[in-house]
Amino acid sequence: MAGIVEGKVAIVTGGGGAIGSAIARLLAKEGAKVVVNDVGGSVFGTDQNDLGPAQKTVADIKAAGGEAIANGDSVSSWESAQKIVQAARDTYGKIDLVVNNAGIIRMASFHKMMPKDWEDVINVHLHGSFYVARAAAPHMREQKSGAFVHMASTAGLVGTLGMANYAAAKIGICGLSRSIAIDMGHFGIRSNAIAPAAHSRMIDATPNQTPEMAARIERRQRVQKPEHIANLAVFLLSDAAKTINGQIFGARGPEIYLYNQPRPIRTLFRSGGWEPKVLAEQLPQMLKTSLTPLERTGDVFSWDVDE
Ligand SMILES: NC(=O)c1ccc[n+]([C@@H]2O[C@H](COP(=O)([O-])OP(=O)(O)OC[C@H]3O[C@@H](n4cnc5c(N)ncnc54)[C@H](O)[C@@H]3O)[C@@H](O)[C@H]2O)c1
Known part of the structure; x- marks a missing residue:
């Protein structure tokens, strides 16, 4: 039986990591030819010069009878992102699917966050997602098909302590994804985002602030697998998801979520406008029950996933 992405050519950035490798392996199993891109290196984005993780994913794919090549160019510059897409075109003749998955973390309380930590994280996640998507986009436009x-x-x-750089990049990626969906939807090109939760070294690198958090991470290791994320990603990349564009999903173990996207939820009208003093008198009380609480991810996802 033909796979759900049979004959497609895909790039998975960060394809040597936990989630990227699971997506690359499932894409190949479902009939795609895959460029497994990964610079190797630490979770903090240092020592990025090891093709080993990408080659390991490629070896797994080939052992299962699939087609893949390894690529070690960084997502975080215009030139090297062009090379990633070129590798797909040189080897397989086209590019259909792009998974922007490469990532690093650098945690610090906001008042201690240094420009280097800000820039490196934004460069890999936000700039990298733009560079790779932008390198693929003209080819997708020409063939009038493609999916991100x-x-x-x-x-x-939602929010997490000590990750202003990462949070800013990730919410930026949602804006990028939606913009690609809006700009390119009428050429038959789709773009969706996934907020994943799966055990990986990235989770291990997040400091455990309490014993409860450590216990949750231990449970996560058992229940929340990268393969769960891959199932959703591969569906979204396939033509079976042709009606789904510009959306934000979540995946955590066997649970899948669809996120809302910001819309005005209340309107205050005052003929002639609102002076600050009038706002001070009225706004806090009027909007009191509608303000978004300053919850963090753990508050919103307050239940554990079943196996
Ligand atoms: N694991 C989770 O629960 C979780 C939660 C939220 C978001 N994410 C996101 O999912 C993605 C995958 O994360 P993961 O948990 O599998 O982590 P991971 O560390 O296992 O994988 C990330 C991979 O990206 C690669 N990479 C880093 N910089 C790169 C660059 N410049 N060019 C190419 N490759 C590069 C790394 O070498 C690594 O193999 C990331 O974008 C991460 O931010 C993960």
């Missing part, structure tokens, strides 16, 4: 999936995060959608 970008990895977002609840750090941006």
Whole structure:
């Protein structure tokens, strides 16, 4: 039986990591030819010069009878992103599917966050997603088909301590994804985002602030697998998802979520406008029950996933 992405050519950035490798392997199993892109290196974005993780994913794909090549160019510059897309075109003749998944973290309380930590994280996630998508876009436009999936995060959608750089990049990626969907939808090109939750070294690198958090991470290791994220990603990349564009999903173990996207929820009208003093008198009381609480991811996802 033909796979759900049979004959498609895909790029998975960060394809040597936990979620990227699962997506690349499932894409190949479902009939795609895959460029597994990964610079290797630490979760903090240092020592990025190891093709080993990408080659390991490629070896797994080939062992299962699939087609893939490894690519070690970084997503975080215009020139090297062009090379990633060129590798797909040189080897397989086209580019159909792009998964913007490469990522690093650098945690710091906001008042201690340094420009280097800000820039490096934004460069890989936000700039990298733009560079790779932008390198693929003209080819998709020409062939009038294509699909993107970008990895977002609840750090941006909800909030997490000490991750201003990462949260800003991830919420930016949602804007990028939606803009691609709006700009390119009428050429038959789709773009969706996933905020994943799966065990990986990235989760291990997040400091456990409490014993409860450590216990949750241990449970996550058992229940929340990268393969769960891959199932949703591969569906969204396939033509079976042709009616789904510009959306934000979540995936955590066997649970899948569809996120809302910001819309005005209340309107205050005052003929002649609102002076600050009038706002001070009226706004806090009028909007009191509608303000978004300053919850963090763990508050919103307060239940654990079943196996
Ligand atoms: N694991 C989770 O629960 C979770 C939660 C929210 C978001 N995410 C996002 O999912 C994606 C995958 O994360 P993961 O958990 O599998 O982490 P991971 O560390 O296992 O994988 C990330 C991969 O990206 C690669 N990479 C880093 N910089 C790169 C660059 N410049 N060019 C190419 N490759 C690069 C790394 O070498 C690594 O293999 C990331 O975007 C991450 O932010 C993960």
